Amino acid sequence: MQKTFFNKLATKTAGKSLTAIAAVLLTHSSLVSAAAASELASTAVAASKTDNVNVSYQIKHLEPSSWWVDMKSPALQLLVHGDNISELTPQIKADKVVIKQINKVANPNYLFVDVIIREGTKPHRFNIDFLQDNEVVISHPYQLKARNKTSAADISFSAKDVIYLVTPDRFANGNPNNDQVPQLLERKNRTAPGGRHGGDLQGIINHLNYIEDMGYTQIWLNPVVENNQQEYSYHGYSATDFYQIDARFGDNALYKKLATEAQKRGIGLIIDVVLNHSGSGHWWHNDLPTEDWYNNQGKVYVGTNHKREALHDPYAVNADKQLFSDGWFVPTMPDLNQRNSYLANYLIQNTLWWIEYANLSGIRVDTYSYPDKAFLTQWTKRVTDEYPNINIVGEEWSTNPAIVAYWQKGANTHDGYQSYLPSVMDFPMQDLLVKALTNKESWNTGLNQLYQVLANDFLYAAPEDLVIFPDNHDMSRIFTQLNEDYELFKIAMTYLMTTRGIPQVFYGTEILMANPGTTNHGVIRTDFPGGWQGDDVSGFTGKGLTSTQKKAQEFMRKLMNWRKNTPTIHHGELRHYAPESGVYVYFRYDELNKYMVVINKNASEVTLAMEKYSELLGKAKSLIPVLNNKPIAIQENMLMPAKTATIFQVR
Structure with missing residues (x-):
């Protein structure tokens, strides 16, 4: 019976793809068992080699692979990739889901399909059919899913939080079985x-309890999408699949x-998004969709000049501006051309997909x-239109606050x-914080440099x-930047946990x-001790840590947990006094509480004339050091210990 059926099948599907043959088999499932269907499919492949049956049609990628109903924008653009896929015509027969436009590009292996998901569409599954004749x-x-009932993006991160930046490959190995994956090129080499x-x-x-106990309230991971590169793939910034976590x-x-x-x-969990480039793998x-998918496509490697100033320089030539934006970081990081509307849509949708998928x-x-500057406006607007309360921080590595x-x-x-x-990384503050603590004091160096950071906030x-x-x-x-001076480290961390901004x-x-x-970045991003079985030292349990390391960890735990429970530090007003003789004093306050922070950078204790701070102290009677809670009566002159940053609650 199978041979008779196959003869009829071969006649009916002559000239069609193997997928079409499989579709016919499925429609006759009552006549053919699963095992027989598998046998017939193999026979069909052999027949196609002699009967010139077209077996070229196959969807290799269809992205995004799923979407959601009730998104604020009804538009969705599907990237479809497969050999000669543009010879086929996509069709959707689903409730309130329609194809608006089918876009072909020069490469016949791609289609970009514009879909409209009409209001009132319910979560459901359907098929996207591809037709020939x-x-x-x-x-x-394909599946349209229900959106998250509560969205983490509605709360997002703000000055209420402390963000913990983690390089996943270097934090903890929770599953040794995935250290090496056959289909991925680079193998494990911990040495x-x-x-x-x-x-x-x-x-x-496995270590979320540790992160919570320390007082961190957000986690930012370096990118975790697939980076199937030959080497140096651990950092995550050379994506080889924007929709898949690296195995x-x-x-x-x-x-x-x-x-x-x-x-x-x-x-909360913060995603690290790379819009500028992908990986060469x-x-x-x-098999690029268009001739302008990359910048400087098909040319000898053209590297960026990294001259971010060129975008703002009134005297800059266009060549410098273009080289900054269109040049590649390294040969293994092709620079993406966001002026290509299909690529722009792809990147926008990918960001939205991850936000909704993982909440x-x-x-x-x-x-x-x-x-591209215009794309950045488009991308940020589309994301914040969909998630109005989401916080997005951009990395602009410049120490110039104007830029x-x-x-x-x-x-x-x-x-x-x-x-x-909404937000930008404050590289000017990072730069001047280190200089303020390591440079000698003068009229414009030392703590005066830290004062200058806030003085520039009008920008x-x-x-x-x-x-x-x-x-x-x-x-x-x-x-390391502070020359391994533990007292300066404590000053730096106290300042960052009490000044304006999101630490x-x-x-x-x-x-x-x-x-x-x-x-060496690989050394900077060294393994967190205790994250690997057999580690002699553990930052999680304290095993093997030096006494100074233990003191630092406990100091940070107290400081960050105090901050977490102190709204005045999150959103209160900030006022500061110009530094003088290695002493810098500032206040954080609201209608309920007031805090005074005194930084004494000197190698010896100093005497503060408290009258100087009467504008903000008002009629206060005492100061309570927040990390030991022993009240001190405010006197005319008060001693401040050497090389310290002390947080006082004003009473």
């Missing part, structure tokens, strides 16, 4: 500073689980100023540029929304991780 050749399943060490998402999940970290479901488990502890790299609390954007301030929403820009970016539309930090994954550890702390800062004698 009015017959279904491929039938691809190599730039190699993969095996940290993963399960390792972070050495786990999978999409585990990423979602991390977000869920963190939220149970009051901790990306699946589209050797994320916010976004950090890598190398923010490098992509950093340009990108924040509400800025009074010199060229009328309109941004929708920002919302300085309270800036993300402030002692260091990050791309620079030397703060303990971010790099993993291991709390145990004084350092990189003496080198600026």
Whole structure:
């Protein structure tokens, strides 16, 4: 019977693809068992080789792979990739889901399908059929899901939070079985500073209690999407699949689980988005949709000049501006051309997809100023239109506050540029914080440099929304920058936890991780001790830590938990007195509470004449050091210990 049936099948499907043959088999499932269907499919392949049956049609990628109902924008653009897929015509027969337009490009292996999801559409599954000569050749399943009942993006991150920056490969190895994955190129090599060490998402999940106990309320992970590069793939900034978690970290479901488990502890998850470039191992790299998908496509490697000033320089030539935006970082990071509308839509939808899929609390954007400026406006507006309360922080690595301030929403820009970016990384503060603590005191150096940071806040539309930090994954550890001076470390961290802005702390800062004698990024991002089975030292349990490391960890735990429960520090007013003789004093206050912070950088104790601060002290009678709660009566002159930053509650 099978042979008779197959003869009829071969006649009916002559000239059709193997997928079409499979579709016919499925329609005759009552006649053919699953085992027989498998046998017949194999026979069909053999027949196609002799009967010239077209077997070229196959969907290799359809992205995004799913979407949601009740999104504020009804529009969805599907990227469809497969050999000669443009020869087929997509069709959707589903409730209130219609194809608005089918877009073909020069490469026949791509279609961009514009879909409208009409109001009132319910969550459901349906097929996207691909037709040739009015017959279904491929039938691809698709799902519209219900949105999250409560969105973490509605709360997002703000000055109420302390962000914990984690490089996943270097934090904790929770699942040794995924250290090496057959289909991914780079293998584990924990001895190599730039190699993969095996940290993963399960390792972070396993230590959420530690993160919560320390007082962190948000986690920012360096990118965890697939980076299938030959080498140096651990950092995550060379995406080879924007929709898949790297299998050495786990999978999409585990990423979602991390977000869920963190939220149970009051901790949000921030995604690190890369809009500027992909990796050279990306699946589209050797089969690009259009001739302008990359900048400088098809040319000898053209590197960026990194001259971010060129975008603002009134004397800059266009060539410098273009080279900054269109040049590649390195040969393995192709620069994406966001002026291509299909790529722009792709990047926007990818961001929205991850926010909704994993219920994320916010976004950090890598190398923010490098992509096309008009696209950045489009991207930030689309994201904030969909999630009005979400916070997005952009990385503009400049120590010039005028350049950093340009990108924040509400800025009074010199060229009328309109941004929708809520927050920017405060690199000027990081730079001057270190200089303030390591330079000698003079009329314009030392603590005066820290004073100058806040004096420049008139440049920002919302300085309270800036993300402030002692260091990050791309620079030397703060303990190293401060010449491993523990007292200066405590001053720096006290300042960051009490001044304006949203503090971010790099993993291991709390145990004084350092990189003496080198600026190698692999060493800066060294493994958190205790994250691997067999580690002799553990930052999680305290095993093997030095006494100074233990003191630092306990200091940070007290400081951050105090901050977490002190709204005045989150949103209160800030006033400061100009530094004098190595002493810097500032206040945070609201209608309920007032705090006074005294930084004495000197190597000896100093006497404060309290009358100087009467404008803000008012009729207060006592000062209570918040980390030991022993009230001190305010006197005419008060001694402040050497090399300290002391937080007082004013009573």
